[in-house]
Amino acid sequence: MTVREDRTSPRRRGVYGWVDPRGRRLGHWAFILNRLTGLGILLYLGLHLVVLSMLATGPNAWDNFVSLALTPVFLAMDVVLIFGLLLHGLNGIRVTLVGFGLVVDRQKALFVSLMVIGAIVLVVASLHIFEVG
Amino acid sequence: MTAQESPVTEQAQAPVDTHATSGTGRHVRFRVSRFKQGDQRPHLQDYDVEIAPATTVLDALTAIRRDQDPTLLLRHSCFHASCGTCGMRVNDKEALACVTEVSDLDCDTVKVEPIANQRLVSDLVTDMIDFYDRFRAIGRPLLRQSEAFPDSEVAPGVEEHRRYESCIECGLCLSACPIVASDGRYLGPAALAAAQRTVAEPRGGDTFSVLRLTDDAQAAWRCHLSFECSEACPSNVDPAGAIMFIRRKLAGQRVNSIFGRRS
Numbered sequence: 001m002t003v004r005e006d007r008t009s010p011r012r013r014g015v016y017g018w019v020d021p022r023g024r025r026l027g028h029w030a031f032i033l034n035r036l037t038g039l040g041i042l043l044y045l046g047l048h049l050v051v052l053s054m055l056a057t058g059p060n061a062w063d064n065f066v067s068l069a070l071t072p073v074f075l076a077m078d079v080v081l082i083f084g085l086l087l088h089g090l091n092g093i094r095v096t097l098v099g100f101g102l103v104v105d106r107q108k109a110l111f112v113s114l115m116v117i118g119a120i121v122l123v124v125a126s127l128h129i130f131e132v133g
Numbered sequence: 134m135t136a137q138e139s140p141v142t143e144q145a146q147a148p149v150d151t152h153a154t155s156g157t158g159r160h161v162r163f164r165v166s167r168f169k170q171g172d173q174r175p176h177l178q179d180y181d182v183e184i185a186p187a188t189t190v191l192d193a194l195t196a197i198r199r200d201q202d203p204t205l206l207l208r209h210s211c212f213h214a215s216c217g218t219c220g221m222r223v224n225d226k227e228a229l230a231c232v233t234e235v236s237d238l239d240c241d242t243v244k245v246e247p248i249a250n251q252r253l254v255s256d257l258v259t260d261m262i263d264f265y266d267r268f269r270a271i272g273r274p275l276l277r278q279s280e281a282f283p284d285s286e287v288a289p290g291v292e293e294h295r296r297y298e299s300c301i302e303c304g305l306c307l308s309a310c311p312i313v314a315s316d317g318r319y320l321g322p323a324a325l326a327a328a329q330r331t332v333a334e335p336r337g338g339d340t341f342s343v344l345r346l347t348d349d350a351q352a353a354w355r356c357h358l359s360f361e362c363s364e365a366c367p368s369n370v371d372p373a374g375a376i377m378f379i380r381r382k383l384a385g386q387r388v389n390s391i392f393g394r395r396s
Contacts, residue, residue, distance in 0.1 A: 012314060012317060017315060095358055104373075
């Protein structure tokens with residue numbers, strides 16, 4: 001594009017402008033949470049691949065990990081993971097619809113509605129996780 | 134009617150200056166961002182100002198400049214939200230200082246900073262060249278068809294009812310946008326909103342080339358839907374809505390091109 005790149009400006013907020021929540025409204029919270037959960041899911045993907053690689057080291061290592069994964073701390077981390085997946089996925093639906101010009105003037109209500117659905121699913125999933133655990 | 138109730142008696146009372154910044158009794162602390170050329174970074178400086186019920190942030194700043202510190206630099210002109218020159222960050226939110234009443238902020242300390250993501254000149258003054266540069270390719274539509282009186286007759290000799298476009302070029306949308314904060318190449322909400330107006334009401338302009346300019350990774354597709362630009366806009370331009378309008382147009386063109394139809 002024709003815009004000049006100006007990195008000398010002392011006032012450009014940089015990545016801090018993404019995550020600074022002061023004075024921001026609902027849409028920006030959705031923006032912040034989408035980025036944070038996206039990074040979290042990426043981190044989980046890496047960890048998941050590391051954990052799966054234990055399968056190659058034999059059944060003992062895997063069984064030890066499974067017994068660790070059933071401890072309350074790990075189960076709580078599963079709940080956090082599901083929270084991240086739900087928020088990122090459901091907000092992704094909003095971003096896709098609104099990003100192509102649909103329901104733009106209802107984007108706040110759409111976000112709130114999807115988050116309510118996500119909260120219900122999270123509660124049900126959490127109960128199930130600790131029940132099985 | 135008694136003399137006390139008569140309107141004449143009421144008119145005779147001295148007018149009350151609701152914008153006054155002295156003799157009112159209520160003090161508010163203003164933490165104002167200061168920066169002069171050669172400084173490493175801006176710092177906050179405190180000033181106490183007396184305020185009246187309708188004192189605006191701009192009233193207070195001009196009072197500081199008049200009574201306490203003539204070195205404080207700020208931009209302002211119209212005092213009624215038409216010129217867009219007094220755009221600032223007040224308590225971390227983008228606002229026009231001329232229509233932001235201190236009493237509405239409901240606090241004893243008001244932080245005032247220049248708009249973000251622009252080159253800082255001094256104190257509350259930013260260089261708007263970078264902002265105006267963004268309009269260069271898109272153009273800057275100024276007059277639009279007025280929607281205020283759809284059923285009224287147009288006077289003889291007048292082509293149509295017109296009004297100025299809503300954008301007052303205050304730069305608050307660029308200040309609020311998190312993408313502009315991290316990527317100076319992004320065309321930004323103000324120019325994209327201008328593009329949307331050109332497409333929505335061509336006025337003889339070349340909508341095809343304007344749309345083509347917006348169909349870029351650093352233009353319409355760079356927005357990440359925080360909608361902060363629309364929240365910050367004091368003039369109901371709704372830049373985020375405008376960007377989504379452009380995206381729908383562009384997506385429609387893509388779909389039509391797949392099926393061999395011209396949009």
